[in-house]
Amino acid sequence: MSENLIPIIGEILNNYDRELYEEAWKNFNGKIFDCERLNELKNFAGRGIVKIGLCNNEKCVEEVEKCGSVLGVNENNKNERKKCIVCGKKATEVVFGKTY
Ligand SMILES: [Zn+2]
Numbered sequence: 053m054s055e056n057l058i059p060i061i062g063e064i065l066n067n068y069d070r071e072l073y074e075e076a077w078k079n080f081n082g083k084i085f086d087c088e089r090l091n092e093l094k095n096f097a098g099r100g101i102v103k104i105g106l107c108n109n110e111k112c113v114e115e116v117e118k119c120g121s122v123l124g125v126n127e128n129n130k131n132e133r134k135k136c137i138v139c140g141k142k143a144t145e146v147v148f149g150k151t152y
Pocket of ligand 1: 106107108109112136137138139140141
């Protein structure tokens with residue numbers, strides 16, 4: 053694990069579940085991916101931390117959680133236009149990772 057990446061992730065995750073976060077860190081290989089397609093999410097999850105757009109529709113959340121867990125919301129990027137990875141609607145950027 054690359055130590056100097058920790059503060060970066062800490063900045064991204066202003067609001068996260070500590071346990072999930074630490075669990076994901078164990079599998080974090082120092083890589084952060086940007087993913088815009090649901091069918092690619094499975095490949096990225098487990099290889100690092102993935103940034104995705106996600107709206108607040110429960111069905112969309114359920115769909116992405118088949119591949120892993122939402123670790124937190126990128127509050128710094130709230131105003132950035134991001135599309136939901138599932139439905140394509142206006143979304144918030146979230147940080148996603150695979151937990152075991
Ligand atoms: Zn959606």
